[in-house]
Amino acid sequence: PRGRLIAAAALLCAAPMALSAHLPNAVGNLGSLCQTLLPWSGLGVVLLLCCAAVRRSALAAVAVLVPALVWTVLFGPALVDRRSGGGDFTVVSHNVNEENPDPGSTARALAASGADVLAVEELASRAQAAFRHELAAAYPYSEVRGGVGVWSRYPVEEVEPVEIMPWTRAVRATVRTPKGPVALYAVHLASVRVHLAGGFATARRNEAAARLAEALRAERLTRIVVLGDFNGSVDDSALRGLTGPLRSAQREAGDGLGFTWPAAFPVVRIDQILVAGVTPRAAWTLPATGSDHLPVAASLRL
Known part of the structure; x- marks a missing residue:
C-alpha cells in the first residue's frame, strides 16, 4: 500500500520520543x-504529516498519529498556561554574559522585574561596579563570589561558595524572608560543546552537577531554591x-516551553529555577538584555 515508507519513518520518529x-x-x-x-522533534511530526497529506495515504496518516500523540503527551501540557497567583x-536568574557590552542596562532591566532576589551568573569583574550601582537602591543586601552574584531585598546570610569546580561557579546563601529562611543556590554549571568527532561533550558539566547534588543532599533547610545556568535541560538524564x-x-x-538560549532565537531551556519545599505559582522568561541568555523568573509560595 501507498505510504509505507512514511509509516515506517513515523514509527522511527515515535520510538526515540517514547523512550527518551x-x-x-x-x-x-x-x-x-x-x-x-x-521538543523540536515536533518538527519531524509536522513534516511527516505534510508528506502523508501529499501522498494521500491513509496508512501514512494513521501511522503519523503515533509520534503526534507521543509528542502531545510529552509536551502538550507545557503549551497550557499554568501560571496562577498567590506567590x-x-x-x-540571569546569565548576564561576561562579554555584555552594557552591564548597567542589564542590571536596570533586572531591577525593573521587581523580584525579591536576583541571581546573576557569568558576571565579569569589570561589570560588578555597574551592577552594584544600579541595584543598590532596590537591593540592599548583596554578595558576589567569583562570577556569581546574589542581590536581595531581604537579609542574606551564611553566603559561601559551593565547590563544584576549581573556581567559584556556585554559591549558597540563606535568605531571611518574612516567612522564614530559604536556602538559595545560584549556579553556573560547566559549559558543554558539540564536536563532530567527540559528540556532545558534557563530562565537566556532569561532574559539577554531581557535586552540587551532593551539597543539596546535605542542606539542612527544608525550603530550597536552586537557580542559574545549568547548560542543560531538565530532561537530560x-x-x-x-x-x-x-x-x-x-x-x-509556566506558560510554554520557556526556551532561554540563544536570546536572539531561543531553541533550548538551559536556565532553570528548581525548588523543594516551596510551591511554584508562576514562571516566565523576561525580555532580552545585552546577554546571549534570556532571564528566567518564578513566583513562589513559601
Missing part, C-alpha cells in the same frame, strides 16, 4: 543531546541526580 528518558549516552553522549533538543517570593529530587518551576507553573 532511557536513551543511552554510550556514544558521544547522544542521549543527552537528543533529550536537550527533544509571596519572586526570584530571577545525565543531570537526573541533581534535577530528580527538585521540581521545575517552569514545568509546574
Whole structure:
C-alpha cells in the first residue's frame, strides 16, 4: 500500500520520543543531546504529516498519529498556561554574559522585574561596579563570589561558595524572608560543546552537577531554591541526580516551553529555577538584555 515508507519513518520518529528518558549516552553522549533538543522533534511530526497529506495515504496518516500523540503527551501540557497567583517570593536568574557590552542596562532591566532576589551568573569583574550601582537602591543586601552574584531585598546570610569546580561557579546563601529562611543556590554549571568527532561533550558539566547534588543532599533547610545556568535541560538524564529530587518551576507553573538560549532565537531551556519545599505559582522568561541568555523568573509560595 501507498505510504509505507512514511509509516515506517513515523514509527522511527515515535520510538526515540517514547523512550527518551532511557536513551543511552554510550556514544558521544547522544542521549543527552537528543533529550536537550527533544521538543523540536515536533518538527519531524509536522513534516511527516505534510508528506502523508501529499501522498494521500491513509496508512501514512494513521501511522503519523503515533509520534503526534507521543509528542502531545510529552509536551502538550507545557503549551497550557499554568501560571496562577498567590506567590509571596519572586526570584530571577540571569546569565548576564561576561562579554555584555552594557552591564548597567542589564542590571536596570533586572531591577525593573521587581523580584525579591536576583541571581546573576557569568558576571565579569569589570561589570560588578555597574551592577552594584544600579541595584543598590532596590537591593540592599548583596554578595558576589567569583562570577556569581546574589542581590536581595531581604537579609542574606551564611553566603559561601559551593565547590563544584576549581573556581567559584556556585554559591549558597540563606535568605531571611518574612516567612522564614530559604536556602538559595545560584549556579553556573560547566559549559558543554558539540564536536563532530567527540559528540556532545558534557563530562565537566556532569561532574559539577554531581557535586552540587551532593551539597543539596546535605542542606539542612527544608525550603530550597536552586537557580542559574545549568547548560542543560531538565530532561537530560545525565543531570537526573541533581534535577530528580527538585521540581521545575517552569514545568509546574509556566506558560510554554520557556526556551532561554540563544536570546536572539531561543531553541533550548538551559536556565532553570528548581525548588523543594516551596510551591511554584508562576514562571516566565523576561525580555532580552545585552546577554546571549534570556532571564528566567518564578513566583513562589513559601
